Amino acid sequence: MSNNKKHVLFIGAGRMAQALIKGLDKNEFAILVGNNGNEQRLRDIKETFDVEITTHWSQEIHKMDIIILALPPESHEVILAKLSETISGQLVITVAAGIDPTYLESRLPKGTPVAWVMPNTAAMLGKSMTLYTLGQHVSQELQEWIEELICGIGEFEKVTEQQIHELTAVTSSAPAFIYRVAEALEKITIESGVSKVQARKLVANMIAGSAEMLKTNVAPAELADAVATPGGSTAAGLEVLDTNHLDHLMIDAIEACRQKAMLQE
Ligand SMILES: NC(=O)C1=CN([C@@H]2O[C@H](COP(=O)(O)OP(=O)(O)OC[C@H]3O[C@@H](n4cnc5c(N)ncnc54)[C@H](O)[C@@H]3O)[C@@H](O)[C@H]2O)C=CC1
Ligand SMILES: O=C(O)[C@@H]1CCC=N1
Structure with missing residues (x-):
């Protein structure tokens, strides 16, 4: 792994995670994928997309720059509680319907930079129409990282939290x-x-x-x-x-x- 790459952890390895992983530029992002215990799914993803996998994602947080939650909305509560124990300023992005930055900020340590990115499955062809919005603690540099991430999967527009809901x-x-x-x-x-x-x-x-x-x-x-x-x-x-x-x-x-x-x- 080159040190210039941003280290991204996907928590959740389902259809949306795979669409994003397929679309992302592997020269820009070093990708690690974890889930809730389906090891066969992780092995398949490693083979298909040539990425790293982990069965203990919480032990890898300190090495990460970006954490992407590609989980069902209802799994966020538990995962955010677990993440809060180890996180130290990393950018947390969710792609979940209904889980906005206000929700993330209220469940993560104060000051954690968060974003809500809403792609679609055409991400796997670099053709997603993606919406995004930022939490309160996202610097200009982190916003550039987010745009670097999502420009690899297609077109994007920055909108408000309410607009992503709608x-x-x-x-x-x-x-x-x-x-x-x-x-x-x-x-x-x-x-x-x-x-x-x-x-x-x-x-x-x-x-x-x-x-x-x-x-x-x-x-x-x-x-x-x-x-x-x-x-x-x-x-x-x-x-x-x-x-x-x-x-x-x-x-x-x-x-x-x-x-x-x-x-x-
Ligand atoms: N499929 C789509 O077109 C889109 C999906 N999304 C969002 O993406 C998220 C994932 O959706 P899909 O990929 O379609 O669902 P999926 O069911 O294909 O994948 C969900 C993944 O989350 C993992 N997971 C569930 N609970 C977990 C936990 N507690 N810890 C770790 N991993 C856990 C599952 O093992 C699975 O790998 C949802 O929040 C959805 O709203 C957003 C935009 C488009
Ligand atoms: O069906 C779902 O819940 C997800 C969110 C938007 C598209 N797929």
Whole structure:
């Protein structure tokens, strides 16, 4: 390990930890991964991502610069209590829905620098849309570390604590909504007699192209209008979506995510 690398400990080795580990620049960060005792999972991660693992993470805290909590929200209480016994100024980051800097600061020693980073699973391809916000004790240098960490996994925006509470559903949960849409379209595509591979290519590239169009900053309604030739076929499909209030369905789905995240603290 080069001494110039920042030493990062992941506590939690599930899907989000793995997405982040895959996306992070190993030239910048020396990664150590621990969990709550699933040693096979740790061995798999070591083999897959070529990182270090530990079965006793609490003994490694003093060597770390950054600690990333990639745990279920409800596991934080216990882990933060354990962490408090050994921590001495390291930066603590959580990626958990509903666990904000105020929560972290109230359970860690006074003055501990903390941050809330909200990525999505596209981190594993360096394509996450990540939100972040800082606690009260994060220096300019530590903020730069955080941005170095998250720029490796995609795009990011600094927002307020309240905004992460509200927008986790959009940037981190809603990818699952898009995958549901993709699943339905793939099924329909396969019914036309193309192979699964062809169906994936058609649907994935259609969604990727649409995302690129959105990035041009033209309004979604205008983009939809441009697809819907007057008197043409697309308008008939849009009418079905509008009559069935796709927008209301989306609001309800986002609200359900928000309510659940609030209950998890
Ligand atoms: N999956 C996603 O797309 C996103 C997840 N998140 C957040 O990431 C966190 C983890 O979610 P996933 O990776 O999806 O869940 P997961 O169930 O795949 O992984 C959770 C990991 O935490 C470990 N763990 C649980 N309790 C522990 C404890 N007491 N000590 C040490 N390790 C413990 C488990 O062994 C497992 O490795 C959650 O807080 C979630 O809100 C945030 C953004 C997106
Ligand atoms: O489903 C969850 O609870 C996590 C948080 C946002 C995305 N996945």
